[in-house]
Amino acid sequence: MSTVIVFGPTGRIGSVAARTAHEHGAKVSLAMRNTQKPIPGLSAEEERAGGFERVPADLTDPDSVAAAVQKSGARRAFIYLAFGMPDHMRSTLRALKSSGIEFVVFLSSFTISRELADIPPSELIAYVHAQVEISLDEVFGQENYVALRPGTFATNTIRFKDGINAGEVKLFAPDFMFDLITPIDMGRVGGTILVQGPRNSQRKVYLYGPKIYTQQDGIATIAKVLGKEVKFSKITAQEELDAQIQAGAPRPFAEYIVRITGEPDKGHRANYEEGVENIKLYTGKPATGLEEWVEANKELYSV
Numbered sequence: 482m483s484t485v486i487v488f489g490p491t492g493r494i495g496s497v498a499a500r501t502a503h504e505h506g507a508k509v510s511l512a513m514r515n516t517q518k519p520i521p522g523l524s525a526e527e528e529r530a531g532g533f534e535r536v537p538a539d540l541t542d543p544d545s546v547a548a549a550v551q552k553s554g555a556r557r558a559f560i561y562l563a564f565g566m567p568d569h570m571r572s573t574l575r576a577l578k579s580s581g582i583e584f585v586v587f588l589s590s591f592t593i594s595r596e597l598a599d600i601p602p603s604e605l606i607a608y609v610h611a612q613v614e615i616s617l618d619e620v621f622g623q624e625n626y627v628a629l630r631p632g633t634f635a636t637n638t639i640r641f642k643d644g645i646n647a648g649e650v651k652l653f654a655p656d657f658m659f660d661l662i663t664p665i666d667m668g669r670v671g672g673t674i675l676v677q678g679p680r681n682s683q684r685k686v687y688l689y690g691p692k693i694y695t696q697q698d699g700i701a702t703i704a705k706v707l708g709k710e711v712k713f714s715k716i717t718a719q720e721e722l723d724a725q726i727q728a729g730a731p732r733p734f735a736e737y738i739v740r741i742t743g744e745p746d747k748g749h750r751a752n753y754e755e756g757v758e759n760i761k762l763y764t765g766k767p768a769t770g771l772e773e774w775v776e777a778n779k780e781l782y783s784v
Contacts, residue, residue, distance in 0.1 A: 486510040486555035496521040497668020505676040510553035512538035543576035550580035569612035574620040585626040594751035605737040631688040633659035653721035654742035655697035660690040687756035691768040
């Protein structure tokens with residue numbers, strides 16, 4: 482039996498990755514800042530019966546990461562981007578390796594579509610993820626990690642739930658294109674690779690939802706599943722920026738989102754067909770459709 486550690490198991494992706502790793506026969510440690518929080522989709526009874534172990538850890542605290550790995554005895558780790566670390570997680574990665582981790586699955590981003598060193602800081606999301614991949618290259622070597630590069634998260638649409646329920650959604654970029662990949666697909670692929678390793682010698686695994694929507698069409702699809710009638714109105718870039726900041730986004734991140742959603746090339750997805758097929762390659766099932774996911778998660782859109 483392999484032993485793995487999943488950081489962020491209270492999140493929608495990490496929880497699925499942890500449960501999937503267990504389904505593949507691994508002993509799973511759950512590394513979390515608050516060890517009292519529930520794990521989505523995993524009851525206390527299932528957690529005990531499955532032999533899951535909770536360990537305190539924070540990816541921004543390398544010492545806690547090393548302690549968690551040593552306690553777990555894990556040799557493989559699932560991690561995500563820890564924002565705000567000036568060394569782009571290099572110290573955390575060193576802590577993982579020095580404490581016994583031999584292989585890492587990193588939840589990266591589809592926005593990386595060229596050589597890592599060529600991505601400028603102005604491409605904020607791509608840049609911060611690329612820096613972690615560069616650090617992974619240096620600390621673990623290219624053969625000892627896999628970078629998952631998923632598209633636009635379906636969960637990003639939850640921010641529109643108030644408008645959907647009120648019957649009017651205000652959009653800055655209604656024609657912005659997104660693929661709306663679901664947490665269950667990202668988690669299943671991540672958990673599978675964590676235990677079984679990559680297939681076809683893949684090291685950068687793109688993952689996408691099965692259909693590309695405009696932002697307006699995607700939200701209309703969600704509203705239909707929820708049984709809601711909605712109309713759409715256009716807002717300015719400044720209004721969108723203000724809304725992003727009010728929702729808690731740091732100003733640089735909010736400015737970046739407003740800029741990229743207003744750019745002409747809104748639909749580009751590197752290796753799109755491959756990214757859709759990768760979900761079936763690793764899970765044995767086609768990518769989950771938006772309607773199916775919303776139907777199963779209606780509570781996320783309640784107010």
